[in-house]
Amino acid sequence: MALRLMTLVVAQDNKDKVQAILDERKVRDCWQEREDGLLLTNLLLNAEQAEPLMDAFSSAFADQDSFKVILVPVEAALPHPEEEDQAPKAELEEEKKAANRVSxxxxxxxxxxxxxxxxxxxxxxxxxxxxxxxxxxxxxxxxxxxxxxxxxxxxxxxxxxxxxxxxxxxxxxxxxxxxxxxxxxxxxxxxxxxxxxxxxxxxxxxxxxxxxxxxxxxxxxxxxxxxxxxxxxxxxxxxxxxxxxxxxxxxxxxxxxxxxxxxxxxxxxxxxxxxxxxxxxxxxxxxxxxxxxxxxxxxxxxxxxxxxxxxxxxxxxxxxxxxxxxxxxxx
Structure with missing residues (x-):
């Protein structure tokens, strides 16, 4: 399974809004950092999850000056990611459109x-x-x-x-x-x-x-x-x-x-x-x-x-x- 590392950059006061978006999806790993009034959310996810997540973040934060999304391919990760349980139905519908292709x-x-x-x-x-x-x-x-x-x-x-x-x-x-x-x-x-x-x-x-x-x-x-x-x-x-x-x-x-x-x-x-x-x-x-x-x-x-x-x-x-x-x- 191809992996991607996505970093979302928004203002710190958007933490709850970011969490609400992530609660609707099941990513492999997530960790956050705070720096100079900005919230950096790092996500390890499957390649087909990248497109619907980027669309969701863009719809929610595109009007903010601090908004950025950086997406890079992951060659390897330790410990090895385990197979996930069944994702929510809404997420499966989104990922179906991007199945078998990159974002x-x-x-x-x-x-x-x-x-x-x-x-x-x-x-x-x-x-x-x-x-x-x-x-x-x-x-x-x-x-x-x-x-x-x-x-x-x-x-x-x-x-x-x-x-x-x-x-x-x-x-x-x-x-x-x-x-x-x-x-x-x-x-x-x-x-x-x-x-x-x-x-x-x-x-x-x-x-x-x-x-x-x-x-x-x-x-x-x-x-x-x-x-x-x-x-x-x-x-x-x-x-x-x-x-x-x-x-x-x-x-x-x-x-x-x-x-x-x-x-x-x-x-x-x-x-x-x-x-x-x-x-x-x-x-x-x-x-x-x-x-x-x-x-x-x-x-x-x-x-x-x-x-x-x-x-x-x-x-x-x-x-x-x-x-x-x-x-x-x-x-």
Missing amino acids: RDELYEEALSGTKLGRNYLLMVLLSALVAAVGLLRDDIAIIIGAMVIAPLLMPNIALSLATTLGDIKLGKKALWCNAAGLGLGFLLAGAIGFAIKVDPAIPAIAGRTQVALSDLVLALCAGAAGTLAFTAGQAGAVIGVMVAVALMPPLVTAGLLLGSGELALAARAGLLVFTNLVCINLAGVGTFLLQGLGPRHWWQEEKVRKASLRAFAIWVALLLALAAVIGTLL
């Missing part, structure tokens, strides 16, 4: 950190595109997989799915800008290489990324859902397999190389594969987040965000159907 706020912070459009991100895009180009031109699968594992474009798309699910415009804009910059930079570099070096479209690694089939839709949807599940479970290692299964950089670089060499029709086919993967990753991401009960913090936002999420989900589905129709005509 909304942890997901948000992780997604936000993956949308930082800075020098490191741009360098990662350039390096990934360069490695992919070398691997494609040499028809070397090992090198191409190296570019897939770097995968700088995967997290901005997961962040876009999360922003759509939460109705967070700020995160959505950051994710879109990060996506656009990464896709544009990788494509321009590949196009420059294709212009400087005549690319042979018969190279198997390149030719294979100009052939789009309906099975690519299934693969991208499954890989996108698996990647989102791994992300929500906090299993970063499992995302690596998804990077390889539905990588965006190799087909993007293929499109750039072929366009730079004047192979317009083949470049368009490779671009179609890139667009297919983008649509499927986002569609699978939004669908998976919704199925896991992820939503806004406050109840009065739920209806508005739910409608916006379903509208965005419908748009992704429409794009998917359009892609399926286009791919069907190419077969």
